[in-house]
Amino acid sequence: MHIPDGYLSPQTYVPAATAMLPFWAIASARVKRSLRLSQVPMLALGAAFSFVIMMFNIPIPGGTTGHAIGSVLVAILLGPWAAVIAVSLALVVQAVLFGDGGITAVGANCLNMAVIAPFAGWWTYRLLVGNSTNQKRRVFAGAAAGYVGLNASAFATAVMFGIQPYIAHDGAGRALYSPFGLEVAIPAMMGSHILVFGFVEAVVTGLVLSYVYRSDSSFVQPVVANTPPVRKYAIGLLALVILAPIGIFLPDALKAGAAWGEWGIDEIKKEAGYVPAKMAEMDGKWKAPLPDYALPGQEEGASKASQGTVYVLSGLIGFALLTGTVLGARRLIAGKDEPTGDSGLDAAAS
Amino acid sequence: MNRLAIPDWMRQQAEFEAGPSHRVRTAPGVRFARKALSSFSDLIAEMVTQKDSAMRPGYLQALDPRVKTVVLLSLVVAMTLVHSWGSLLLGYTACLALAAVSHLPAKRLLKVWLVVPLFTLVFMLPATLNVVTDGDPLVVLWRSAPLGFLPENLYVTFQGVEIAGKMMLRTAACVSLALLLAYTTRTDRLFRGLRALFVPSLFVTVLIVMDRYLAVIAKVAEEIHMAKLSRSIRSRGLRAEHEWVAAGIGSLFRRTQSLGHQVYLAMLSRGFTGEALVIDDLHTKPADYGFMAVAALIAASLVLLK
Numbered sequence: 001m002h003i004p005d006g007y008l009s010p011q012t013y014v015p016a017a018t019a020m021l022p023f024w025a026i027a028s029a030r031v032k033r034s035l036r037l038s039q040v041p042m043l044a045l046g047a048a049f050s051f052v053i054m055m056f057n058i059p060i061p062g063g064t065t066g067h068a069i070g071s072v073l074v075a076i077l078l079g080p081w082a083a084v085i086a087v088s089l090a091l092v093v094q095a096v097l098f099g100d101g102g103i104t105a106v107g108a109n110c111l112n113m114a115v116i117a118p119f120a121g122w123w124t125y126r127l128l129v130g131n132s133t134n135q136k137r138r139v140f141a142g143a144a145a146g147y148v149g150l151n152a153s154a155f156a157t158a159v160m161f162g163i164q165p166y167i168a169h170d171g172a173g174r175a176l177y178s179p180f181g182l183e184v185a186i187p188a189m190m191g192s193h194i195l196v197f198g199f200v201e202a203v204v205t206g207l208v209l210s211y212v213y214r215s216d217s218s219f220v221q222p223v224v225a226n227t228p229p230v231r232k233y234a235i236g237l238l239a240l241v242i243l244a245p246i247g248i249f250l251p252d253a254l255k256a257g258a259a260w261g262e263w264g265i266d267e268i269k270k271e272a273g274y275v276p277a278k279m280a281e282m283d284g285k286w287k288a289p290l291p292d293y294a295l296p297g298q299e300e301g302a303s304k305a306s307q308g309t310v311y312v313l314s315g316l317i318g319f320a321l322l323t324g325t326v327l328g329a330r331r332l333i334a335g336k337d338e339p340t341g342d343s344g345l346d347a348a349a350s
Numbered sequence: 351m352n353r354l355a356i357p358d359w360m361r362q363q364a365e366f367e368a369g370p371s372h373r374v375r376t377a378p379g380v381r382f383a384r385k386a387l388s389s390f391s392d393l394i395a396e397m398v399t400q401k402d403s404a405m406r407p408g409y410l411q412a413l414d415p416r417v418k419t420v421v422l423l424s425l426v427v428a429m430t431l432v433h434s435w436g437s438l439l440l441g442y443t444a445c446l447a448l449a450a451v452s453h454l455p456a457k458r459l460l461k462v463w464l465v466v467p468l469f470t471l472v473f474m475l476p477a478t479l480n481v482v483t484d485g486d487p488l489v490v491l492w493r494s495a496p497l498g499f500l501p502e503n504l505y506v507t508f509q510g511v512e513i514a515g516k517m518m519l520r521t522a523a524c525v526s527l528a529l530l531l532a533y534t535t536r537t538d539r540l541f542r543g544l545r546a547l548f549v550p551s552l553f554v555t556v557l558i559v560m561d562r563y564l565a566v567i568a569k570v571a572e573e574i575h576m577a578k579l580s581r582s583i584r585s586r587g588l589r590a591e592h593e594w595v596a597a598g599i600g601s602l603f604r605r606t607q608s609l610g611h612q613v614y615l616a617m618l619s620r621g622f623t624g625e626a627l628v629i630d631d632l633h634t635k636p637a638d639y640g641f642m643a644v645a646a647l648i649a650a651s652l653v654l655l656k
Contacts (some may be wrong), residue, residue, distance in 0.1 A: 004466060005524030006430055006517055013430075028552050040552075040622075041613040044559030048567040049472070049558075049606045053599050055389045055571070057382040059591050063381040070599075077603060089557055096540070097532045098396065099466060099525040103426045172509075174485075176433055179477040179513055207596030212603060 001069060001157055002094065003109055006100030009168035009177045012160055017107025024099040024114050042078075043085055050074050050083075051090040066197055068204040071113050072121030072149035076142055076209065080122040087114035108160055112153045121149025121205075134238045139210045146205030151190070154197070158182075158189035241315035245308035251302075281306075282316050292312050353418045367491035380582045382591070383575050390572035397565050399455060408452035410534035417638040419543035421645040424533045428649045429523045435654040437642045438519040444648050445526035454533050467522040474517050485509030537561045547555075563609065569606055 031043065053070040060066050075083035088110045094100040101109050128141035162185030164178040180188070199203075250256075265283050269275050293314040294307070404411060412416060429441050477483055479491075485507035492504035519577065531540065541557045578594065585591060 004470070004521055005426060005528075006470075006520035008430075010427075010431060024550075024553075028550055031552070040555060041559055041617060042607070042610040044556045045563055045567065045606045045610040047556060047560040047612065048564045049603060051564060052567050052571050052602065055386060055393065055568075056595055056599060057386040057389075058595050059382040059585075059588060061588060065385060073599075084557065085553070089553065089560055093557070093560065096528060097400065098393075099532075100526050102524060102530055103423060104430050104524070170433070174483060174513060175477075176510055178518075179474070179482055185481070203592050204596060204599065207593055208599045208603070211597050211600030215600065215604065245646075296555065 001109075001113060001154065002091070002101030003105040003112075003157065003160065005104050007102070007164070007178045008105050008108055008160060009164055010104075011167050012163065013102075013104045013108055016105075016160070020107045020110050020115070023084055023111075024088065027081045030081045031085060043082060044089075046074065046078050046082060046086040047089040047093075050086045051093060054090070054094075056204075058204055060200060066200045068146075068201045069113055069117060069150060069153070070204070070314035071117035071153070072125070072146045072201070073119035073142075073208055075122045075149075076125055076145065076205070077212070080118050083122075084114050087118065108157075112156045114162070116156050117149040117153035121145035124148040135210070135213050138213065139206045142209040143202040143206030147202040150201040151193050151198050154189050154193035155186070155282040158185045161185040161189070205237050237319060241312060241319055244315045245304075245311045248307055248311055249304065266307045283320060290317070354410060369593055378589070380570055380579065380585055382595075383578045383582070387572060387575040387579060390575065393568050394565055394572065401536065403455055404452060404536045408454075408534060410452040410530060412637060413534075413641055414505065414536045414634045414638045415539040415543035416546040417642060418531060418535060419540060420546055421642060422527050423547070425649060426527045426646060427523050428652050429520055429527070432520075432652045433516065435516070435519075438523065440648070442523040442526070444520055445523055447532065448530055449526070450618050452530070454530070457527060459533070463522060463526060466525045467518045470518045470521045471514065474514035478506045478514050480505050480507050480510070483507050483510035483513055490633050556620055559613070563613065567602065567606060567612060571598070571602055574601065 050070060054067055056068065057065040058068060071083060071087050075088055078086060091101060091109050091114060092106055095103050095106050095109070122145065125141045125145035128144055129138055132138070159182065161178045161180060162182030165175040165181050168176045170176060178185075246341070263271065265275055265280065267280065290310075293311050295310050295313075425441070425444075428436075432438060444561070449456075480487070480503065486509065487503075487505040488504070488508045488511060489506040491506065494502065535543070538558055540559065541554050541561065544557070545551070545554055575598070578598070586594075
């Protein structure tokens with residue numbers, strides 16, 4: 001998954017490195033803010049640990065071997081922001097000292113393996129664990145987090161490879177960097193990761209957590225004690241729902257028309273002079289229950305107050321549906337344990 | 351500088367080779383452990399060779415690490431911007447010339463120089479075919495009547511080979527520049543050179559400590575694998591081997607934590623207050639300005655050559 005130099009165009013590696021800057025800055029600030037002096041060597045040794053676990057070979061059925069990237073494991077053991085620093089530094093050392101991964105691609109590699117993988121994995125872990133101290137549940141959550149984190153990272157890498165022929169080519173349209181488009185890069189990358197390497201990462205992450213929890217019970221502490229209560233989020237979201245009708249009143253007041261790119265068939269015809277055949281074909285295929293955030297039968301020229309009320313109602317319905325789906329999925333996947341506290345290690349590092 | 355180099359009597363061979371893992375007879379089903387063991391031995395040998403090479407006399411070794419870091423990394427960026435054969439060949443030739451005047455260990459470098467371009471070659475092979483890169487036929491591999499999803503014609507195109515060749519050359523030049531930096535600069539100085547690229551001091555401090563203990567952690571991992579191999583007659587099955595790998599990583603983590611605590615106490619006892627202080631012995635000399643001028647000339651030629 002380490003992208004070497006020369007595979008990515010400057011149009012990709014410069015934005016990727018730029019995108020990493022705020023992550024490095026936030027990680028650095030967070031670590032500094034909560035920094036006990038002891039964390040400097042812990043971070044350094046965490047980075048060395050990240051480096052070395054990438055070299056562990058894991059047997060795969062069929063006699064071959066694979067590697068784990070270990071980013072999710074480091075995120076669970078040290079905290080996601082500490083993982084951003086530790087894995088980034090491991091990748092920098094691999095690129096600069098050992099030619100493993102490109103120097104120009106350091107930003108891209110860090111984005112994929114030091115941000116996307118740990119955070120995708122960490123959020124999956126938190127979602128599944130809640131504040132349970134049940135070891136089996138944590139091990140399962142760690143395995144699932146490893147699988148999700150690695151595949152998220154692999155997908156981002158595939159997209160970076162896959163966009164090269166479209167954004168960097170010569171006058172004849174031939175690729176200047178990686179020549180495989182998204183239709184090749186995504187199946188090639190994701191096939192092996194979804195079917196094989198994702199499970200390798202899952203097995204390693206889950207089993208290592210199992211070992212660590214068994215050998216040191218202090219690790220089995222609840223994960224999210226300092227998480228702001230759900231009620232605070234709910235109040236904020238409800239406030240946003242109530243403020244949503246601004247989206248109706250402001251465009252009218254400013255005569256802004258429809259949002260760019262959200263035109264209906266009539267507006268397309270007005271702007272472009274015709275309606276593309278496929279677009280006309282697709283029009284009306286799906287009948288939404290609340291089309292244009294209006295009740296069935298509500299007239300188009302209804303009063304602003306009535307439109308605003310239905311807008312708020314639509315927001316509440318969407319809010320309830322999404323919240324219900326997420327909580328239902330969580331209950332289905334993670335069982336009924338309720339969150340109870342926080343992990344000292346995660347809190348210290350993140 | 352030479353007197354700091356590892357003396358010959360401490361080395362049994364002219365160059366460091368990987369340890370005894372290469373001579374261990376592997377039990378069936380535990381080749382994964384041997385492969386990992388070889389990787390750790392190679393890593394440690396590589397680190398020793400790099401440090402040794404960086405302390406030997408040579409053109410790049412004598413330069414200010416800050417100048418060297420900025421110039422060589424800028425050349426890596428320049429190499430990713432050029433696309434003509436002339437520029438790529440010039441860049442690669444410049445790398446070889448710099449390696450020669452810096453007396454780098456050719457045998458060890460050759461391994462890396464070959465592996466990365468070969469990986470690129472394998473990656474790029476499908477791109478030489480007309481199904482990926484359309485163009486003039488160079489070697490026809492398949493020609494038939496339309497048959498299901500198979501293409502009517504399958505051939506290697508001239509343009510595909512050109513794209514693959516340029517990609518290999520560019521990758522080889524970039525990895526060479528990175529290795530030039532690694533093999534001619536002591537790592538503590540190299541990381542201090544990163545300060546010239548505005549890398550925050552926290553990162554540089556952590557990098558310096560990390561570099562100091564990377565070999566220690568790798569050595570622990572090597573010992574874990576050596577212990578496994580020396581006690582293995584045959585594989586105990588996939589599940590048991592997975593559990594062993596996990597226990598190895600878990601055990602390494604525990605030892606890392608313990609070592610981190612010891613390092614912290616050692617740093618405290620030496621007066622560490624949160625900021626790593628380094629001796630400011632880096633000075634820019636006329637030779638550094640000369641190197642900058644040569645590099646600027648090379649970079650200009652890379653861009654101008656068509």
